[in-house]
Amino acid sequence: MERLDKILSSTGRWSRREVKELVRAGRVTVDGVPAQSPEQKADRAGSEIRVDGESISASQYTYLMMNKPAGLVSATEDPREPTVLSLLPGHLRKIGLFPAGRLDKDTVGLLLLTNDGVLAHELLAPKKHVDKTYLVRVEGRFDDADVTAFREGITLADGYACLPAGLELTGPDQALVTLHEGKYHQIKRMCAARGKPVAFLKRLTFGPLALDGNLAPGEWRELTEEEIESLRQNKQKNLNIPIEIDGERRYNIE
Ligand code: URA
Numbered sequence: 001m002e003r004l005d006k007i008l009s010s011t012g013r014w015s016r017r018e019v020k021e022l023v024r025a026g027r028v029t030v031d032g033v034p035a036q037s038p039e040q041k042a043d044r045a046g047s048e049i050r051v052d053g054e055s056i057s058a059s060q061y062t063y064l065m066m067n068k069p070a071g072l073v074s075a076t077e078d079p080r081e082p083t084v085l086s087l088l089p090g091h092l093r094k095i096g097l098f099p100a101g102r103l104d105k106d107t108v109g110l111l112l113l114t115n116d117g118v119l120a121h122e123l124l125a126p127k128k129h130v131d132k133t134y135l136v137r138v139e140g141r142f143d144d145a146d147v148t149a150f151r152e153g154i155t156l157a158d159g160y161a162c163l164p165a166g167l168e169l170t171g172p173d174q175a176l177v178t179l180h181e182g183k184y185h186q187i188k189r190m191c192a193a194r195g196k197p198v199a200f201l202k203r204l205t206f207g208p209l210a211l212d213g214n215l216a217p218g219e220w221r222e223l224t225e226e227e228i229e230s231l232r233q234n235k236q237k238n239l240n241i242p243i244e245i246d247g248e249r250r251y252n253i254e
Contacts, residue, residue: 004028005038007049011056012094027052061116062095063228064088065209068111069217074102084111087218100124101132101206104185109134109203110211112231113220119231123207126181128234130207133166134177134187138196141172146194150177154190162190176204207234 005019014022020038022028028035029050030042042049049056066084068074073081076098085093096115100123103111114120123130150167166178177187188198204211208230215221223231 001041001043004035004040004042007042007044012091022051063223064113064220065223066111066113066220067215067217068103068108070106070108073105074099103203107201110206112206129180132179133205135202135204136177136187136198137174137200138191139199140196142169142175154193156189156193
C-alpha cells in the first residue's frame with residue numbers, strides 16, 4: 001500500500017500539490033469512494049483509482065512500443081537533436097522513460113521505452129541475448145555469398161568478428177537480418193563489409209515483441225500485459241547459436 005499522492009504523482013500527470021487539491025475538491029475516488037486525504041493508502045495494482053471519473057493506470061512502471069521515425073535520436077536528451085521522447089505527451093516525459101536499446105537516427109521501427117531499469121538491463125545484457133530482426137535495403141544486390149557470410153559471421157572493417165547472423169533475402173536488394181548481439185551500427189557495418197551500403201533499415205522485432213503494424217511512424221502505444229510478461233520471461237526461440245559471454249563464445253543450448 002502506498003500514499004495516494006505518491007501513486008498519482010508517479011503518473012507524471014499531477015504534482016503532489018495538485019493531487020492534494022484534487023482530493024480536497026472530491027475529484028479522486030478509490031474503489032468508488034471519494035478519497036479522504038492525499039496521505040490515504042491505496043494499492044497501486046489492486047485499487048481502482050479514478051480522477052474525475054477517469055480510471056488512472058498507476059502501475060509502477062510504464063512500457064511503450066514506438067514506431068520510431070527517421071530523424072530522432074534514441075536518447076532521453078540531446079544538446080542538438082530532437083529525441084524520441086519529443087513524441088510523447090508531457091506527462092510521459094516526466095516519469096523517467098528511456099529507450100531500451102538504441103536505433104540510429106536514420107533507423108526506423110520498433111523501439112521499446114520504459115522506466116523499468118531492471119527489466120531494461122536484463123534485456124540489454126549480452127548474456128540474455130535478445131534477438132532482433134531488421135528489414136534492410138542496400139545499395140547493390142544481395143547474393144547467396146552474402147547469406148553464407150552472414151551465417152558464418154562477418155568480420156568488420158575494424159577486425160571485430162560478428163556472431164553468426166541470419167540473412168533471409170526478400171528481394172534483390174532487400175533482406176531480413178536477425179542479430180544475436182548488438183554492436184554499434186552493426187548492420188550498417190556488416191553490409192558495408194560486403195560492399196553494400198545500407199539505404200534503409202527498420203527494426204521489426206525485439207525479442208518476443210513484434211512491431212505493431214497499426215502504428216504509423218511516430219506513433220506509440222502501451223505494451224499489453226501479455227507483451228510485458230513475455231519480455232519478463234524473455235521467451236526466445238531456442239536458437240543454437242553462439243553467444244558471447246565475457247568475451248568468450250559459447251553455445252546457447254538451454
Ligand atoms: N544496426 C545498425 O547499423 N543500426 C541500427 O540502428 C540498428 C542496427
